[in-house]
Amino acid sequence: MKKSDITILVADDDPDYLFQTVFNLEKAGYKTIAVESQAEAESVIAKFKPSLAIFDLMMESDDSGFILCYKIKRKYPDVPVILATAVSHETGLSFSVDSDQEKSWIRADKYLEKGIRPEQLDQEVMKLLKL
Amino acid sequence: MAVLKVLVIDDEPGIRSGVSRILKNFHVTYPFMDEDYTFEVTEAATGEEGITILERDMPDILLLDNKLPGIQGIEVLEYIRKKNYDIVVAMITSYASLDVAVRATRDGAIDFIPKPFTPQELKSSIENITKQQYLKRITYKMNQEGKKVRYQFLSVLSHELKAPLNALEGYLRMMQGKQAGELIDDYATPIERSLQRIQGMRSLIMDLLDFTKIRLERKEEKIQEVNLAELASDAIVTVQPYAIQMDVSINLDVRTNVIIMADPDDMEIVFNNLISNAVKYNKIGGKAEITIDSSDSEAILIISDTGIGITKSDTENLFAEFVRIKNEKTRNISGSGLGLSIVKKVVELYHGTIKVESTPDVGTVFTIRLPKKPIIIP
Numbered sequence: 001m002k003k004s005d006i007t008i009l010v011a012d013d014d015p016d017y018l019f020q021t022v023f024n025l026e027k028a029g030y031k032t033i034a035v036e037s038q039a040e041a042e043s044v045i046a047k048f049k050p051s052l053a054i055f056d057l058m059m060e061s062d063d064s065g066f067i068l069c070y071k072i073k074r075k076y077p078d079v080p081v082i083l084a085t086a087v088s089h090e091t092g093l094s095f096s097v098d099s100d101q102e103k104s105w106i107r108a109d110k111y112l113e114k115g116i117r118p119e120q121l122d123q124e125v126m127k128l129l130k131l
Numbered sequence: 132m133a134v135l136k137v138l139v140i141d142d143e144p145g146i147r148s149g150v151s152r153i154l155k156n157f158h159v160t161y162p163f164m165d166e167d168y169t170f171e172v173t174e175a176a177t178g179e180e181g182i183t184i185l186e187r188d189m190p191d192i193l194l195l196d197n198k199l200p201g202i203q204g205i206e207v208l209e210y211i212r213k214k215n216y217d218i219v220v221a222m223i224t225s226y227a228s229l230d231v232a233v234r235a236t237r238d239g240a241i242d243f244i245p246k247p248f249t250p251q252e253l254k255s256s257i258e259n260i261t262k263q264q265y266l267k268r269i270t271y272k273m274n275q276e277g278k279k280v281r282y283q284f285l286s287v288l289s290h291e292l293k294a295p296l297n298a299l300e301g302y303l304r305m306m307q308g309k310q311a312g313e314l315i316d317d318y319a320t321p322i323e324r325s326l327q328r329i330q331g332m333r334s335l336i337m338d339l340l341d342f343t344k345i346r347l348e349r350k351e352e353k354i355q356e357v358n359l360a361e362l363a364s365d366a367i368v369t370v371q372p373y374a375i376q377m378d379v380s381i382n383l384d385v386r387t388n389v390i391i392m393a394d395p396d397d398m399e400i401v402f403n404n405l406i407s408n409a410v411k412y413n414k415i416g417g418k419a420e421i422t423i424d425s426s427d428s429e430a431i432l433i434i435s436d437t438g439i440g441i442t443k444s445d446t447e448n449l450f451a452e453f454v455r456i457k458n459e460k461t462r463n464i465s466g467s468g469l470g471l472s473i474v475k476k477v478v479e480l481y482h483g484t485i486k487v488e489s490t491p492d493v494g495t496v497f498t499i500r501l502p503k504k505p506i507i508i509p
Contacts, residue, residue, distance in 0.1 A: 014294060014298065015324070016298035016301065016302070016328060017294075017297065017298060017301070020305065023305065023310070023311070027310055114293075114294075114297050115293075115296075115297040115300055118304070118308075118310075
């Protein structure tokens with residue numbers, strides 16, 4: 001699969017993070033759909049299957065990202081999902097999706113701290129899409 | 132109904148069964164307690180047996196005889212102290228030995244029950260102990276909650292501070308890598324957005340300063356006569372440039388010229404926050420109205436707007452720290468989420484009240500009532 005055949009859904013209520021993520025992904029050669037809320041993301045999911053999705057954790061509600069993960073996995077179990085947030089490890093709200101127990105309730109394939117470098121993001125996307 | 136576990140260690144079976152019988156239907160209640168306390172008694176004939184039960188059951192209260200067949204009561208006390216167990220100990224003594232009393236007190240016994248005791252003597256002793264236990268628990272709980280609140284505050288704060296930094300970093304990296312082009316003009320949006328994020332961060336820091344000010348600075352010498360109408364018009368001047376941008380007209384209606392005793396900085400915080408909100412969350416071409424009035428005992432401030440309004444469920448959390456109503460309409464409005472929590476704290480400091488009424492898409496009305504008489508602020 002070519003990168004230009006891949007469409008990534010990005011949902012984030014921080015307009016700058018959304019702008020940058022989309023910019024970097026497009027720069028890397030992917031197509032993107034950018035939305036600024038959980039509600040918008042849900043309506044995209046309802047009629048379109050993206051190749052991969054990147055969700056911010058806190059949007060309209062504190063767990064918007066979790067809800068989106070759950071909903072997209074129910075509709076398209078094979079679409080990889082990245083959960084991105086600025087909630088850092090030192091805040092005590094640390095979590096990952098590496099253990100089985102975490103995978104059982106966080107339906108994301110990867111958890112990424114915001115502020116990662118564009119090349120890193122590209123690599124994570126390629127790994128999840130097995131490119 | 133809460134149950135306190137009582138362990139009685141005494142080699143005389145009569146004393147043990149007496150305690151069990153007396154406490155079986157006894158309950159302690161005080162007007163300030165939210166529940167009654169009852170007691171569940173376990174008995175031990177020796178110190179050794181007592182320690183085993185102690186380890187297993189972790190009683191709340193220990194009634195301890197000093198003169199025991201094996202190890203002495205004092206040694207049980209020492210054991211508890213070394214292990215740092217949270218158990219209230221009352222000694223049951225048949226003779227008032229000063230030496231034992233001193234040692235027992237030093238090792239943490241808080242009461243002495245003379246032997247033989249009447250049911251009433253035991254009950255009043257238990258009642259005292261229960262009151263102490265209750266207060267200790269409440270204090271502990273409140274401390275824990277205080278810590279938790281502070282911790283949450285700090286973690287949300289670090290999130291709020293990191294988000295703009297991440298945005299700035301992203302834009303700078305974009306420029307560093309010349310990813311959008313060779314010309315500075317190719318980066319007009321990133322530059323504009325960076326400046327906006329810096330502005331947002333600055334106002335968060337200003338709010339935080341206000342926040343620590345009201346928490347830490349309580350200087351009575353700063354309390355003076357404050358003319359609310361004057362402060363309100365100062366605040367309007369501050370907000371005016373923003374209001375012009377939004378095409379919002381601000382009207383000040385002084386029905387009574389109210390003077391209250393307050394720290395002018397505090398009142399400035401209240402006006403600045405509420406008036407700037409009335410502009411910020413308004414519609415283009417909308418109105419903001421500030422009314423100053425008074426009753427016999429109170430100053431009344433009403434700040435109303437014709438803005439986007441707040442739903443009923445959102446008003447419930449409106450005054451909490453870092454709460455920002457997130458929806459389509461507020462998406463492009465920046466704010467720290469601290470303003471209203473600060474206003475509420477200030478108002479409460481002056482023993483006043485703040486109330487909000489709102490209809491989505493119609494507008495919001497904040498009503499503040501402040502006592503006119505000076506009140507000593509703790």
